[in-house]
Each structure stands twice: as C-alpha cells, then as structure tokens.
Amino acid sequence: MEDKKANIIASITIISLLVVIIAARISLKLSKTFYLIAGVDISLILAVICFLIIRRQYNRERNQLVSKFASEGRELRIEYSFLRKVAGVPTKFKLEDLEEATDGFRSLIGKGGSGSIFKGVLRDGSQVAVKRIEGEEKGEREFRSEVAAIASVQHKNLVRLFGYSSANSPNRFLVYEYIVNSSLDLWIFPEKSGCRRRSGGCLSWYQRYQVAIDVAKALAYLHHDCRSKILHLDVKPENILLDENYRAVVTDFGLSKLVARDESRVVTDICGTRGYLAPEWLLEHGISEKSDVYSYGIVLLEMIGGRRSISRVEVEQTNTRIKKKKFEYFPRIVNQKMRERKVMEIVDQRLVESKEIDDEEQVMKLVCVALWCIQEKPKIRPDMRMVIDMLEGRVPVNEPPDSEVVVVDLLAADDDDDDSITGVRRVKDIPRLQIQRERNFFRLPSICSSIISPISPR
Numbered sequence: 001m002e003d004k005k006a007n008i009i010a011s012i013t014i015i016s017l018l019v020v021i022i023a024a025r026i027s028l029k030l031s032k033t034f035y036l037i038a039g040v041d042i043s044l045i046l047a048v049i050c051f052l053i054i055r056r057q058y059n060r061e062r063n064q065l066v067s068k069f070a071s072e073g074r075e076l077r078i079e080y081s082f083l084r085k086v087a088g089v090p091t092k093f094k095l096e097d098l099e100e101a102t103d104g105f106r107s108l109i110g111k112g113g114s115g116s117i118f119k120g121v122l123r124d125g126s127q128v129a130v131k132r133i134e135g136e137e138k139g140e141r142e143f144r145s146e147v148a149a150i151a152s153v154q155h156k157n158l159v160r161l162f163g164y165s166s167a168n169s170p171n172r173f174l175v176y177e178y179i180v181n182s183s184l185d186l187w188i189f190p191e192k193s194g195c196r197r198r199s200g201g202c203l204s205w206y207q208r209y210q211v212a213i214d215v216a217k218a219l220a221y222l223h224h225d226c227r228s229k230i231l232h233l234d235v236k237p238e239n240i241l242l243d244e245n246y247r248a249v250v251t252d253f254g255l256s257k258l259v260a261r262d263e264s265r266v267v268t269d270i271c272g273t274r275g276y277l278a279p280e281w282l283l284e285h286g287i288s289e290k291s292d293v294y295s296y297g298i299v300l301l302e303m304i305g306g307r308r309s310i311s312r313v314e315v316e317q318t319n320t321r322i323k324k325k326k327f328e329y330f331p332r333i334v335n336q337k338m339r340e341r342k343v344m345e346i347v348d349q350r351l352v353e354s355k356e357i358d359d360e361e362q363v364m365k366l367v368c369v370a371l372w373c374i375q376e377k378p379k380i381r382p383d384m385r386m387v388i389d390m391l392e393g394r395v396p397v398n399e400p401p402d403s404e405v406v407v408v409d410l411l412a413a414d415d416d417d418d419d420s421i422t423g424v425r426r427v428k429d430i431p432r433l434q435i436q437r438e439r440n441f442f443r444l445p446s447i448c449s450s451i452i453s454p455i456s457p458r
C-alpha cells in the first residue's frame with residue numbers, strides 16, 4: 001500500500017517537473033534562466049528515480065527477511081506446542097478464561113489452608129480443578145513452590161498442572177487436571193455425624209493396597225528420579241486424589257522443597273499438617289525425604305484402620321463412671337497388636353465385617369511396612385523404592401523394632417474438628433516458639449531391638 005502511494009507521488013513529481021521544463025522552454029526560449037530551471041528539474045527527476053530504485057531494492061530485501069522470520073517463527077511455534085504436549089509445560093491462562101471455565105468460581109470442591117479449589121471446564125472440553133491461592137505473601141510462596149516443583153514432573157501418580165494465572169489479581173491460580181473421585185480421606189474415614197464433608201464410600205482392601213503402592217511410586221519418583229530431589233512435605237489423605245479407577249494421584253505441592261541431590265538434610269521452617277509431621281521437624285534436626293516416608297507411614301496406618309492416627313476418645317472412669325476424653329495414639333495400638341499377632345483387630349471394622357480380606361499376611365505386611373516408615377530415626381526408615389519392593393513382594397519384610405522413642409505430635413489432637421471441610425489443620429500457621437515440647441510431645445518408653453533393617457538379607 002505504502003509502496004503504491006510512494007510510486008504515485010514520485011510519478012506526479014516527475015510529470016510536474018517535465019511540465020515545468022516544457023513551460024519554461026515555451027515562455028523563456030533558450031535563455032540562461034531556462035537552462036538553469038531545466039538543470040535543476042532534471043537533477044530532481046534523477047534523484048526521484050534513484051530514490052525509487054533504492055526503495056524497491058530495500059523493500060525486496062525486507063520482504064525476504066520477513067518471510068524467512070515468519071517461517072522460522074511458525075516452525076518454532078509448532079515445536080513449542082509439540083514440546084508442551086510432550087513435556088506438559090504449563091500454559092499461562094488469562095483470568096477471564098478461568099472465570100469462564102469455572103462459571104465465575106461457583107462450584108467449590110474443596111478448601112484447604114492455602115485457598116479454595118473450584119471445578120471448571122476449559123474451552124476444549126477438558127475438566128479442570130482451579131486452585132485459587134488466597135493471601136498475598138503466603139500465596140506467592142505457595143504458588144512459586146507449587147509451579148517450580150510440579151511443572152518439571154511427569155508421573156501417572158502425580159497430578160498434572162495444566163497451567164497457572166497470576167495477572168491482574170491479588171490471588172494466584174493453578175489449573176490442574178480434574179480427578180473425579182476426590183480425596184482419599186473421603187474413602188477411608190467413616191462419615192462423622194454433623195460433618196459438612198460427605199463420605200465417598202468405603203474403599204476395599206484391594207483398592208487400599210493399590211493406593212499404597214501408587215503413592216509409594218509417586219514419592220519414589222519425586223525423591224529418586226527427578227533432577228533435584230523433591231520433598232513433598234504434606235503427605236496426607238487429603239492430598240491423595242482417586243481417579244475413576246480408584247488409583248491414587250498425589251497432589252498439593254504448595255509446601256514442597258527442591259533439594260540438591262547431594263544434600264542429605266535441610267533445615268527449614270516447620271510446615272506440614274498436624275499428625276503427619278515426622279519427629280525431626282519437631283525436634284529441629286533438619287528434614288529429608290525420610291520425613292515424607294514418615295508421613296506416608298502414618299497414611300498407611302490410617303488406611304488400614306480407617307481412622308486418624310491420633311484421636312480423642314471418651315472413656316468412663318471405673319469408680320466414678322464419669323466420662324473423660326483421652327488421646328488415643330493409633331500407631332501404639334497397632335504396634336501392640338502386631339506383637340500379639342492380632343492385626344485383624346486393628347483393621348477397619350467395615351472391611352472385617354464384609355469378609356473381603358482373605359490374606360491376613362498381606363495385612364501384616366502393610367502393618368510392618370507402615371511401622372518401619374514411622375521409626376523415629378530417619379536412617380532406619382526405608383526409602384520409598386524399598387517400600388515399593390516390600391509391597392510388591394520382591395523383598396521379604398522384617399518385623400519392625402519398637403521405636404527407641406515415639407514422639408507424638410499432640411498438637412494434632414488439640415481440637416475435635418479434624419474432619420471438617422478444611423481437613424486436618426496445618427501446623428505452618430503456628431509460630432514456631434509456641435510449640436512447647438514438654439506440653440505437646442508424648443514420649444513412649446523404648447524397647448530396643450537389634451533389628452535395624454526393614455528387609456532380610458537374601
């Protein structure tokens with residue numbers, strides 16, 4: 001368009017200059033003034049012609065470059081979209097897209113310590129769970145660790161992050177694949193009367209065992225197979241989702257930490273969820289991937305028993321018949337029953353009543369693995385690869401020792417509301433200094449054992 005305009009202007013200029021020469025020839029004859037005007041006009045005509053030639057050359061080169069860049073850009077775009085599909089690189093969403101997908105953030109599916117989760121449908125029809133991280137400073141921290149950890153991982157037992165959005169809003173958003181059967185807590189703990197959160201049902205023994213293996217595989221991948229070690233640091237039933245086949249998908253990387261492969265322990269602020277915290281968190285010894293192993297062990301026990309690891313029960317005092325509330329620490333009961341060879345007594349009664357467990361040895365194996373995982377000393381706990389080998393029967397499982405000391409986080413049992421919609425309470429909101437060891441920790445006497453390995457030598 002611009003080229004055409006320039007050509008027309010140049011032609012008009014040349015014609016006008018020629019007209020001027022002709023007019024000067026007629027009116028001035030062959031006088032000195034005529035030669036002067038003709039000279040100037042001819043120079044101007046030559047200048048315009050030169051300008052047109054140079055401009056044409058320049059345009060040709062520019063067009064060649066533009067088409068070269070365009071084809072390179074197209075190739076790059078194709079490559080990038082291919083990479084995004086293959087490597088799962090998260091997309092940056094606009095806030096409007098998420099508002100449209102969630103119908104204005106209407107269908108709330110869960111609420112946790114860091115924000116709310118809404119169900120949504122993207123324009124291409126895929127179902128998503130949109131997490132709105134609330135609170136600016138805390139939100140930013142959770143958002144960054146979540147994107148950093150999960151953007152780089154690809155595993156069938158880890159939730160997929162489709163994308164994120166952080167623009168024009170005090171809130172940050174993370175967009176995950178939607179996992180249809182919600183979280184494990186709804187499938188292992190019986191519904192409490194008066195509780196706002198509905199139970200999903202009762203997961204069978206076989207499904208629970210599968211979930212145990214799935215979660216172990218997800219954690220083993222994070223701990224051993226990624227470029228940096230990834231510590232999840234918030235393993236609990238609420239963060240284990242179940243897909244349409246009741247297979248486990250681990251989610252919520254808000255507290256996760258990337259750790260260099262050669263770092264064996266890291267010292268960090270206390271965070272995680274009450275009841276699932278490894279003793280080293282509370283004793284300030286520095287944490288490692290073995291802290292996830294501990295939380296995993298607690299989750300195993302909760303799956304076996306269909307109950308939380310720490311609960312408050314009402315007991316009647318023998319003489320006065322007055323009812324009093326007291327803490328019950330499920331791992332201690334499990335430990336005792338295992339030694340008495342009465343493991344079926346600690347299994348979820350719904351499973352026992354339905355008579356679906358025909359392999360008591362498998363129960364014993366899961367109990368032993370769980371007790372190994374919750375050993376006080378991180379070194380004695382198996383790593384997640386070893387846990388998989390034990391659960392899949394590739395290595396025999398030794399009977400676990402009684403812990404030298406079992407440190408129980410009684411903060412986990414401070415409240416009765418542990419089954420509310422918000423799930424169990426996170427400990428990260430409690431200022432560190434308020435955690436008083438003497439009041440909150442409950443130590444069991446040690447019965448030392450000589451066994452120090454979860455597996456027998458072959």
Ligand SMILES: Nc1ncnc2c1ncn2[C@@H]1O[C@H](COP(=O)(O)OP(=O)(O)OP(=O)(O)O)[C@@H](O)[C@H]1O
Pocket residue numbers: 109110111112113114115116117129159176177178179180182183234238239241251252254423426
């Ligand atoms: N991808 C998903 N698909 C389906 N439901 C989900 C998904 N992610 C989370 N939920 C539901 O939302 C609940 C809360 O999610 P989540 O635990 O990630 O929130 P949170 O704010 O990180 O909680 P917290 O930080 O206290 O652990 C889950 O227990 C689950 O029921």
